[in-house]
Amino acid sequence: MEVVLALVVGVIIAGALYLVMQRNLLRFVFGLILLSGGVNLLLFTAGRPIRGAPPLVPYGLSEPAGAVANALPQALILTAIVIGFGLTAFALVLLLRAYERLGTLSTDELTARVAEPRPIADRGDGEVAP
Amino acid sequence: MLTSVLLAFAVALAAPSLAARLGARAGWVLAILPAGLTAYYASFLPRLAAGEVVDQRVAWVPQLGVELAFRMDGLAAVFALMIAGIGTAVTIYAGGYLAGDRQLPRFYPLLFSFMAAMLGVVLTDDLITLFVFWELTSLTSYFLIGYKHEYEDSRASALQALLVTGTGALAMLGGFLLLGQIAGTYRISTIVADPALLQASPWYVAAVLLVAAGALTKSAQWPFHFWLPNAMAAPTPVSAYLHSATMVKAGVYLLARMAPGLGGTPLWFGLLALAGGATILAAAALALLQRDSKRLLAYSTLIALGTLVLLIGVGTPEAIKAMVVFLFAHSLYKAPLFMVAGAVDHEAGTRDVTRLRGLGRAMPVTWAAALLAGISAAGLPPMLGFVGKELAYEGLFETPWLLAALIAASAVMLLIVVLVAWRPFAGRTLQVPRAVHGAPPSLWVGPLAIALLGTLFGFAPALLQDGLMRPAAAAVLGSPYAFDLYLWHGLTLALGLSVLTVVIGFGLVLAWPRLHPALVARFGEVRVGPVAAYAGLLKGLVAVATAQTRFLQSDDLRHHLTVIVAFAVALTGTVGIASGAFAGLALAPVFEYAYEAVLLAVIVVGVASAVRAHSRMVAITSLGVVGLGIALLFVLFAAPDLAITQFLVETLVVIIAALVLVRLPSGTLRAPDNGGVRRLAGTIAVLGGALFAGLLMAVTSYPLDRTLTAFYEAASYPEANGRNIVNVVLVDFRGIDTLGEITVLAVAATGVFALLRRARAKRADATTGSGNAAADQGGPPS
Numbered sequence: 031m032e033v034v035l036a037l038v039v040g041v042i043i044a045g046a047l048y049l050v051m052q053r054n055l056l057r058f059v060f061g062l063i064l065l066s067g068g069v070n071l072l073l074f075t076a077g078r079p080i081r082g083a084p085p086l087v088p089y090g091l092s093e094p095a096g097a098v099a100n101a102l103p104q105a106l107i108l109t110a111i112v113i114g115f116g117l118t119a120f121a122l123v124l125l126l127r128a129y130e131r132l133g134t135l136s137t138d139e140l141t142a143r144v145a146e147p148r149p150i151a152d153r154g155d156g157e158v159a160p
Numbered sequence: 161m162l163t164s165v166l167l168a169f170a171v172a173l174a175a176p177s178l179a180a181r182l183g184a185r186a187g188w189v190l191a192i193l194p195a196g197l198t199a200y201y202a203s204f205l206p207r208l209a210a211g212e213v214v215d216q217r218v219a220w221v222p223q224l225g226v227e228l229a230f231r232m233d234g235l236a237a238v239f240a241l242m243i244a245g246i247g248t249a250v251t252i253y254a255g256g257y258l259a260g261d262r263q264l265p266r267f268y269p270l271l272f273s274f275m276a277a278m279l280g281v282v283l284t285d286d287l288i289t290l291f292v293f294w295e296l297t298s299l300t301s302y303f304l305i306g307y308k309h310e311y312e313d314s315r316a317s318a319l320q321a322l323l324v325t326g327t328g329a330l331a332m333l334g335g336f337l338l339l340g341q342i343a344g345t346y347r348i349s350t351i352v353a354d355p356a357l358l359q360a361s362p363w364y365v366a367a368v369l370l371v372a373a374g375a376l377t378k379s380a381q382w383p384f385h386f387w388l389p390n391a392m393a394a395p396t397p398v399s400a401y402l403h404s405a406t407m408v409k410a411g412v413y414l415l416a417r418m419a420p421g422l423g424g425t426p427l428w429f430g431l432l433a434l435a436g437g438a439t440i441l442a443a444a445a446l447a448l449l450q451r452d453s454k455r456l457l458a459y460s461t462l463i464a465l466g467t468l469v470l471l472i473g474v475g476t477p478e479a480i481k482a483m484v485v486f487l488f489a490h491s492l493y494k495a496p497l498f499m500v501a502g503a504v505d506h507e508a509g510t511r512d513v514t515r516l517r518g519l520g521r522a523m524p525v526t527w528a529a530a531l532l533a534g535i536s537a538a539g540l541p542p543m544l545g546f547v548g549k550e551l552a553y554e555g556l557f558e559t560p561w562l563l564a565a566l567i568a569a570s571a572v573m574l575l576i577v578v579l580v581a582w583r584p585f586a587g588r589t590l591q592v593p594r595a596v597h598g599a600p601p602s603l604w605v606g607p608l609a610i611a612l613l614g615t616l617f618g619f620a621p622a623l624l625q626d627g628l629m630r631p632a633a634a635a636v637l638g639s640p641y642a643f644d645l646y647l648w649h650g651l652t653l654a655l656g657l658s659v660l661t662v663v664i665g666f667g668l669v670l671a672w673p674r675l676h677p678a679l680v681a682r683f684g685e686v687r688v689g690p691v692a693a694y695a696g697l698l699k700g701l702v703a704v705a706t707a708q709t710r711f712l713q714s715d716d717l718r719h720h721l722t723v724i725v726a727f728a729v730a731l732t733g734t735v736g737i738a739s740g741a742f743a744g745l746a747l748a749p750v751f752e753y754a755y756e757a758v759l760l761a762v763i764v765v766g767v768a769s770a771v772r773a774h775s776r777m778v779a780i781t782s783l784g785v786v787g788l789g790i791a792l793l794f795v796l797f798a799a800p801d802l803a804i805t806q807f808l809v810e811t812l813v814v815i816i817a818a819l820v821l822v823r824l825p826s827g828t829l830r831a832p833d834n835g836g837v838r839r840l841a842g843t844i845a846v847l848g849g850a851l852f853a854g855l856l857m858a859v860t861s862y863p864l865d866r867t868l869t870a871f872y873e874a875a876s877y878p879e880a881n882g883r884n885i886v887n888v889v890l891v892d893f894r895g896i897d898t899l900g901e902i903t904v905l906a907v908a909a910t911g912v913f914a915l916l917r918r919a920r921a922k923r924a925d926a927t928t929g930s931g932n933a934a935a936d937q938g939g940p941p942s
């Protein structure tokens with residue numbers, strides 16, 4: 031089963047990378063969302079998922095009875111999902127602000143509109159040009 | 161010896177406050193230090209004369225075998241006396257020359273730091289320590305050349321000197337390390353004591369070339385000569401000290417120091433003879449184009465340095481004898497000449513020798529110093545310079561072509577002396593750009609004293625013989641060498657050659673008024689050879705750096721990310737393939753349940769749809785499908801907590817995205833794009849996806865280490881009293897991590913809130929406000 035999940039992870043990450051490398055900032059954020067899902071699934075697969083036995087300790091016992099799902103990657107992924115959500119929310123709002131200020135979502139136009147600070151001209155007399 | 165170096169550094173630290181308190185007299189008071197050092201080093205001379213060598217060792221980094229080893233032998237004594245002695249004159253001179261300069265408090269610490277570093281270079285017996293002091297001289301020299309930092313010229317010259325000598329020093333460090341490897345020690349006296357071992361090593365050639373690279377750049381030998389004349393942008397005290405008497409001689413010192421170990425081979429001779437000979441000829445030719453007194457002197461310094469390098473390369477006892485005498489004589493006349501040129505510049509306002517006449521009446525003492533030093537520089541009796549030059553001629557008898565070069569250059573030297581020490585002073589009528597006044601004592605005491613010393617030693621060279629010159633020659637030769645020094649050698653071949661030199665020299669003097677303008681008109685603007693190469697290299701370096709930065713760190717986000725992703729995929733992929741991580745992976749998809757296959761297919765379709773979507777709603781929905789698909793996978797594979805969280809997060813993301821999207825312009829997501837760019841992104845993305853899939857398969861083909869999981873399973877209930885192991889891990893065993901996670905979310909929520917509030921305020925200004933409240937996206941759902 032890991033082989034199939036690995037292939038699906040590959041598809042998700044390929045799609046995410048493609049979107050990240052696009053000109054439209056919205057697609058970049060979509061790529062980010064996809065990427066965080068793909069990476070979570072990657073971690074999950076690496077922990078060797080098994081079916082139907084959640085990592086719980088039954089009442090009356092002090093340890094799980096028999097083999098249960100790997101709790102460690104699950105704990106890590108839980109954190110990752112939440113952090114990924116924070117990142118997505120922040121990126122979306124940042125994108126909104128960028129559009130409101132600069133009026134475009136295209137990365138190359140953004141570059142043109144956020145002009146670089148002009149280099150300080152040196153007149154050679156020790157004074158810095160304004 | 162260590163104390164003397166440290167003392168100089170200590171005074172350097174104290175110098176600014178002293179200089180500020182003492183004002184105009186600072187130069188006189190601070191000169192006590194170098195004067196005292198001179199006396200201290202002179203006190204070694206009787207022991208050196210008796211054939212002794214004084215060693216001092218202090219452990220520095222004993223674990224690495226690095227120690228502060230100091231050693232006073234003849235060669236070290238010659239250099240230490242020159243550094244401290246001329247340093248005394250320069251300190252006094254600088255007080256007068258830079259009087260009233262706002263930055264004077266900055267000058268003395270640099271000067272004394274330089275002096276201390278230079279003393280360290282010549283006194284240390286350890287290669288690593290030598291390198292450190294060597295670099296310190298480069299750095300202090302950089303600041304001293306760039307002292308008038310408000311001029312671009314000055315800064316460019318300082319940088320040039322630093323780059324040329326610094327690059328050479330780097331090569332030199334490589335050479336030192338090789339020598340250390342060959343000899344098994346960094347102690348210089350031990351290394352050079354075993355020439356057979358060094359020269360039998362396969363690394364000998366590399367070591368010689370690397371060490372010579374350091375020495376030849378420092379001593380401004382062709383083709384690295386160009387930085388020295390440019391360094392004349394420094395204030396004159398600096399030129400007089402660093403660029404005539406001391407720092408540029410550090411290279412000569414290093415070659416002389418290494419000569420007993422590395423010398424005596426055809427490589428050594430060929431390299432140094434070529435560098436020295438080329439320097440002599442190039443400097444003599446280029447000097448004809450100059451009329452700035454300091455630049456003229458700079459080229460004469462190059463001639464002298466070339467001569468010294470030549471003599472070390474020839475390496476016969478006669479040549480080494482000539483080298484040590486010429487070395488000492490050169491310092492005694494070059495420093496005064498520089499100081500005189502500076503005094504003239506200071507009092508008359510120009511260094512252009514064609515614009516000055518008749519200064520002798522206004523500055524008689526300065527002229528006297530100029531003449532005494534000048535006669536020595538021209539190699540005329542009865543000065544020490546005459547003794548040195550005669551010996552140099554004799555030392556080159558076996559290599560006539562080098563001798564011819566030296567004779568030609570000595571004739572140019574005579575011309576330079578006439579231009580700098582005679583022409584501006586002679587004549588009845590005063591011709592100067594501005595009203596001239598006599599120089600204050602601080603400007604003539606130093607040069608006059610040193611020039612008088614040169615005269616004294618010229619009449620009685622035997623004074624130097626036992627304490628300095630014999631031990632110095634012995635140190636360079638590696639074995640004692642007894643010789644006597646006389647002013648008058650009798651009617652020898654060398655004397656005949658001296659007469660020939662004088663005849664050519666005066667011929668040049670007579671021809672100069674016509675020759676100089678003609679040469680300047682023809683060659684004045686020509687920039688070829690090493691200078692052009694330096695400029696080209698510097699420009700090329702900047703161009704490559706700029707282009708590389710543009711490419712790798714583009715302003716364009718997409719370009720930037722493409723580079724990063726491509727690099728990461730290529731690097732990881734190459735390493736993975738090279739290490740065989742992907743070999744023998746089973747690719748057979750095995751489904752145990754049909755519905756799982758359907759779910760996975762839905763996820764894949766969702767991804768494809770998100771990638772291809774033109775409409776924002778389609779894209780958002782597709783992302784939702786993928787996210788919920790993953791959540792369902794979590795359900796199927798026994799991860800209920802993950803599934804719940806994923807469902808919540810997916811819902812919130814869709815809500816936020818919708819809120820954001822309504823404020824964005826409608827229109828297609830897929831702007832018409834260049835096909836090549838799209839294909840490139842597609843290729844990188846597919847390779848990246850394949851890489852991750854491959855890595856994951858490779859990882860899962862190994863057995864899993866369940867140690868940590870087993871611990872959590874066993875400890876969850878007994879230690880933390882929780883039955884949901886995932887929750888226990890999060891809130892108990894890894895509670896601090898979760899606290900960090902909450903902090904991250906709080907920061908993100910604050911950021912979102914601040915951004916939205918600013919946006920809303922702005923909109924309220926622009927319109928009447930849409931009243932569309934922003935959702936608060938904070939709070940961990942877990």
